Amino acid sequence: MVNTQFFILYKKNFLLFICCVVPIIMGSGCSLHKIQQMEIIDLKLKNDINNNITDLYPDRFKAIHRVILTLAEKNYVLNGYLFIDRPRREIKLIAQNDLGGIVFDVHFIKNVEKTIHVNVNTIKQKWIENSVLRDLEILYLTESLVSPTLFSDQHGNLILSQKDSQITQEFIYKQIHKPVQYRLKEIRHWKNGQCIYIVNFKYGTVSNNLYPEVILIKDTKMKYNLQINVRYFM
Amino acid sequence: MASKITIISLILLTAILFIAAPLFAIEPKPISDSELNQLLENVEKNFSKVKTLRTQLIQEKNISLFSETITSTGLCIFKSPNKLRLDFIKPFKSSLIINNNQIFKYEFFNGSWQKLNTGNEEMMLLIMENITSWLQGRFKNPDLYKIRAFKNEKVSVLLTPKADEFKKFVSSFELGLNRGMNGLDYIIINETKNNYTKIQFHNDEINKEIPDIIFEGSNDKPHSVPQW
Numbered sequence: 001m002v003n004t005q006f007f008i009l010y011k012k013n014f015l016l017f018i019c020c021v022v023p024i025i026m027g028s029g030c031s032l033h034k035i036q037q038m039e040i041i042d043l044k045l046k047n048d049i050n051n052n053i054t055d056l057y058p059d060r061f062k063a064i065h066r067v068i069l070t071l072a073e074k075n076y077v078l079n080g081y082l083f084i085d086r087p088r089r090e091i092k093l094i095a096q097n098d099l100g101g102i103v104f105d106v107h108f109i110k111n112v113e114k115t116i117h118v119n120v121n122t123i124k125q126k127w128i129e130n131s132v133l134r135d136l137e138i139l140y141l142t143e144s145l146v147s148p149t150l151f152s153d154q155h156g157n158l159i160l161s162q163k164d165s166q167i168t169q170e171f172i173y174k175q176i177h178k179p180v181q182y183r184l185k186e187i188r189h190w191k192n193g194q195c196i197y198i199v200n201f202k203y204g205t206v207s208n209n210l211y212p213e214v215i216l217i218k219d220t221k222m223k224y225n226l227q228i229n230v231r232y233f234m
Numbered sequence: 235m236a237s238k239i240t241i242i243s244l245i246l247l248t249a250i251l252f253i254a255a256p257l258f259a260i261e262p263k264p265i266s267d268s269e270l271n272q273l274l275e276n277v278e279k280n281f282s283k284v285k286t287l288r289t290q291l292i293q294e295k296n297i298s299l300f301s302e303t304i305t306s307t308g309l310c311i312f313k314s315p316n317k318l319r320l321d322f323i324k325p326f327k328s329s330l331i332i333n334n335n336q337i338f339k340y341e342f343f344n345g346s347w348q349k350l351n352t353g354n355e356e357m358m359l360l361i362m363e364n365i366t367s368w369l370q371g372r373f374k375n376p377d378l379y380k381i382r383a384f385k386n387e388k389v390s391v392l393l394t395p396k397a398d399e400f401k402k403f404v405s406s407f408e409l410g411l412n413r414g415m416n417g418l419d420y421i422i423i424n425e426t427k428n429n430y431t432k433i434q435f436h437n438d439e440i441n442k443e444i445p446d447i448i449f450e451g452s453n454d455k456p457h458s459v460p461q462w
Contacts, residue, residue: 062300066326068341074353077328077341081297081304092299097354098330099320099361100295100423100431101403119402119426122354202344214344227343231325233302 037151037159046150049160049173049182053144056184057211060085062233070225078103084140091136104128110141131222138187138199139215145169158182166191184212196221262384270383274374277389280416281371287312287417288439293322294432310435311459312369317449318362321459329456331449332362338451347455368409368418379407388413402426 040046065080083092089110095103104118106128114133116125145162152158158173168190173182189197197219204213217226265273293306308322320330327342337359339350352358367375374381378400379393393407408422417438423431448457 064304064325066341068343068348068350071353073351075339075350076353077339077350081295081299083299094297094299094429096295096425097357097403098328099358100425102425102427102429103403105427121399229326229343233300 037153040150040152040158042150045158046148046160049150049158049171050144050148052173052182052184053142053160053171054086057084057086057140058234059087064231064233066229066231068227070227071223082136086141089141091133091140093132093136095132106133108133108136110137131219131224135199135217135219135226142187145171157185167196194220262386262390265383265385265389270381273383273389274381277373277411277415278371280414281369283416283441284312284369285314285441286444287369288442288444289435290437291320292434292436294434296428296430296432298428309459311444311448312366313444313446313449314370316366317446318366318369319449319456319459320362320365321456330358330362331451331456332359332366333449333451335359336451337362338456340456349451349454365421368421371416373409388419389415 061084063082063084065078065082067078067080069076069078077098079096079098081094081096084090089112091106091108093106093108095105097103101119103120104116104123106117107113107115114129116128116133118125118128145160148160148162150158150160156175158175160171160173162169170186170188170190171184172186172188174185175181176183183203184201186201187197187199188195198217200216201212202214202216203209203211211230211232213230215226215228215230217228219225288311289309291308291310293308295304295306297304306322306326307324308320311319311321316332316334318332322328329338329340331338331340337352337355339352339358341348341350364375364378367373373391373393375393378397379395382392382394384390384392389411391409391411393409395401395404395406403425404423405426406424408420408424409418410420410422411417412419417440418435420432420434423433425431448459450457
């Protein structure tokens with residue numbers, strides 16, 4: 001009798017375990033990445049992929065980000081008006097509330113200027129620096145890696161990877177045309193075997209399908225998610 | 235020779251007049267305090283006749299970073315006294331609903347609707363309550379705003395936030411009344427640093443039946459609004 005109850009309880013827990021864990025594993029973009037990676041020695045392909053990091057966008061452009069920020073299970077909608085000058089390493093951003101009114105603005109030139117004005121008390125300048133500005137730098141000002149390694153995974157994706165101190169950066173490229181044309185699909189940052197930051201790109205039909213129109217960012221360290229709809233002005 | 239000079243003079247004169255004309259355009263005149271009180275009373279009386287309103291809207295954002303005006307389109311649906319829905323259709327789809335002090339927010343993202351758990355509910359409620367009051371012709375809110383009005387061909391009301399915290403966010407609201415002074419033509423949100431948002435209303439439908447269901451927020455997506 002006890003054994004039967006134990007078995008039922010065990011079966012229930014096992015089913016619960018399967019129901020919870022499998023979707024978590026399936027849903028996580030980070031968890032399975034290390035499986036079946038094979039290093040690619042083709043130097044030309046590696047250089048092409050590495051150069052693609054800086055060729056992803058035009059030198060100068062404007063864009064609107066319609067952002068859903070999820071923080072502590074609450075959603076905040078913001079409109080970000082952006083000007084990017086990549087050769088100057090410059091970002092200008094005006095972030096507006098959904099209904100109008102400037103929440104904060106940023107002027108950033110890498111290693112030269114960082115001006116942030118925040119108009120609401122609930123947002124701290126430091127938070128904007130560590131999240132918004134860092135996200136925009138990763139999206140638009142990332143430079144080619146210095147000594148990357150190129151892998152392929154079981155899905156035919158190419159992974160350009162480089163370890164800098166504690167963080168391993170990965171740029172995942174998906175093949176879109178045969179024989180060789182790849183497009184950036186994901187950026188991942190790893191620390192101590194944990195995926196701490198992930199950016200996912202979805203390309204739409206507007207802008208000739210050249211640039212990502214949907215960007216998803218998940219920062220497990222800063223504990224926020226961003227869903228971004230993008231419109232470009234080029 | 236003389237006729238040539240005359241023609242050139244005429245062209246120059248026309249050009250000067252054409253360029254200078256806006257300088258002589260009639261400036262909106264400020265309305266005195268006593269007139270203002272009477273005006274606000276009349277406006278509230280006129281607006282109170284509006285029980286339901288359905289109007290299309292064009293939002294123009296002038297952002298200092300952009301040389302181009304960024305235009306969004308949508309619709310505004312109001313049912314007196316406290317039901318309001320603002321839908322944006324282009325370029326991003328969203329729906330913001332206030333229904334008896336409850337606020338519901340939907341965003342269309344990546345091909346489907348998402349119902350949001352809004353974090354800044356109090357602030358959004360405050361803004362939406364303001365809009366609801368304005369749609370009822372109640373512009374006076376001495377705790378929040380300093381009020382002035384200007385008259386040209388039409389009347390516009392300027393609300394300047396009193397609190398410094400609010401001023402950092404929005405420097406003023408300009409509400410443009412229609413010719414009949416029973417509805418709004420536009421709202422301008424003057425932000426800081428030469429940025430402003432203008433929302434223009436057109437194709438108004440007044441006092442037509444609007445079902446309560448479109449203000450409900452129990453579903454995963456907003457209830458569809460019947461076409462014009």
